[in-house]
Structure formats: structure tokens, C-alpha cells
Amino acid sequence: MLDPHLLTLHTLTMKQLATAEELAGVSGQPATEVEAELEKAVADGAVMAARGKFMITPAGREQLDAAYPVVFGALRSDPAVAAAMDAFESGVNKQVLKVTTDWQTVEVGGERVANDHSDADHDAKVLDRLGRILDKLPAVLGPVEDPLVDRFVDRLGAALTRAESGETDYVSGVRVDSFHTVWFQMHEHLLRLTGREREE
Structure with missing residues (x-):
């Protein structure tokens, strides 16, 4: 399972441009947790913010691409x-x-x-x-x-x-x-x- 930070980034790959509340609706995370993770992601360049909505950046996608094979390795080989x-x-x-x-x-x-x-x-x-x-x-x-x-x-x-x-x-x-x-x-x-x- 992805940790809260990666799950927030992952959800953005499905919603493209979304509010924290919309992302929480997809992932099931508490909205407050999503907001906190988005703040961190914006600070480290993994996410862009615009008028209350968020979008994943190439840096965020790189984080996910590195994490997926590790987190889902067993599932992928099944x-x-x-x-x-x-x-x-x-x-x-x-x-x-x-x-x-x-x-x-x-x-x-x-x-x-x-x-x-x-x-x-x-x-x-x-x-x-x-x-x-x-x-x-x-x-x-x-x-x-x-x-x-x-x-x-x-x-x-x-x-x-x-x-x-x-x-x-x-x-x-x-x-x-x-x-x-x-x-x-x-x-x-x-x-x-x-x-x-x-x-x-």
C-alpha cells in the first residue's frame, strides 16, 4: 500500500486537476491528511497549486515511477x-x-x-x-x-x-x-x- 504522501500523488494521476476534497473522495483519505500532504508536495515541487486546485508535476510522477515497482512488486509478479x-x-x-x-x-x-x-x-x-x-x-x-x-x-x-x-x-x-x-x-x-x- 502506498504511504499517505504517495497515495495523494497517485490520486492526482487519476483526477489530473483537483481540490483536496475531491482527492479525498477518490482515495478515502481524510481531507485534512490530503491537505497536509499536498502542502508538502507543493513545497518539494511534486505538485503545482492553482486557485485551490492541484496538479502533479513531472517530479511527482518520477517519485511515483520509482515507488510503484517497490510497493507493488509482489502484485506485479503474480x-x-x-x-x-x-x-x-x-x-x-x-x-x-x-x-x-x-x-x-x-x-x-x-x-x-x-x-x-x-x-x-x-x-x-x-x-x-x-x-x-x-x-x-x-x-x-x-x-x-x-x-x-x-x-x-x-x-x-x-x-x-x-x-x-x-x-x-x-x-x-x-x-x-x-x-x-x-x-x-x-x-x-x-x-x-x-x-x-x-x-x-
Whole structure:
């Protein structure tokens, strides 16, 4: 597990530009701890501050790149983890990308157009598919024993619950912790844990 300082830097790689409170929401750290670690990171040049938001610097990324192989060495050398990541990439990750497309667009006259969410039956089917993917996720990622992965699964469930209650932004909106946003963060976290590159 990353120490509080490195975890704060690590969380910034997933949020890009964020407040201390937003980072705490991702990592589960107390906001006061995140604020203290950000202060130290700004002082040593690992993080830049601008108008209450923070961004990791190349120096901060270098700190993480040096730490990951040490902290996650056992996980990276575990064949079960490698198999789990293969299954994740070829299975549920591709499914989420497809479902997100089907949420954002619909086929009309053989062409894809923006989904205006007037077809409740279509949207319900898409949400049901997301639910089935989420149900499979703990088993797929079971070998990746990491507390932050469990937190991501919980956040995905919270986003889906809000979407099912009619808050449509919580499927793929970029201004909220939508299913798609949290999934992207989780994917980035998994890649950094396992030392893999994002597939194009």
C-alpha cells in the first residue's frame, strides 16, 4: 500500500486537476491528511497549486515511477493478477466502452445520433447491462487485492444507483462522479498498480 504522501500523488494521476476534497473522495483519505500532504508536495515541487486546485508535476510522477515497482512488486509478479488484468481488458472494460456508447447515442434510420433519453425502455436496458457488468467486476478483479479497488467498486455502485433513480448524468457525465468517470479512474489505478500501458 502506498504511504499517505504517495497515495495523494497517485490520486492526482487519476483526477489530473483537483481540490483536496475531491482527492479525498477518490482515495478515502481524510481531507485534512490530503491537505497536509499536498502542502508538502507543493513545497518539494511534486505538485503545482492553482486557485485551490492541484496538479502533479513531472517530479511527482518520477517519485511515483520509482515507488510503484517497490510497493507493488509482489502484485506485479503474480500470474493470477496478470490473468485478472487480461480478463478485465478483454472483457468488462470493452463492455463498459460499448455500453457507454449505447447510452450516449442511439441508432435511428441506420445512423447513430445523440441519445435524448426520451426512450425510457432503451435507457433501462443500458442501465441493466451496466449492472450486470458491475456484478461481475469483483470476481474478475478478485486476485488484485487492493483496498482502493474495493472503494472504486463501491463508487461505481453509488453512481449506478443515482443513474437508476433518474440522474442521467451519473452514467457518463464528466462533471460528476459518473460511472464512466469512476471507471476511467479505476482503470488508471489498475494500470499503475500492475505496470501496464493503456490500450489504444
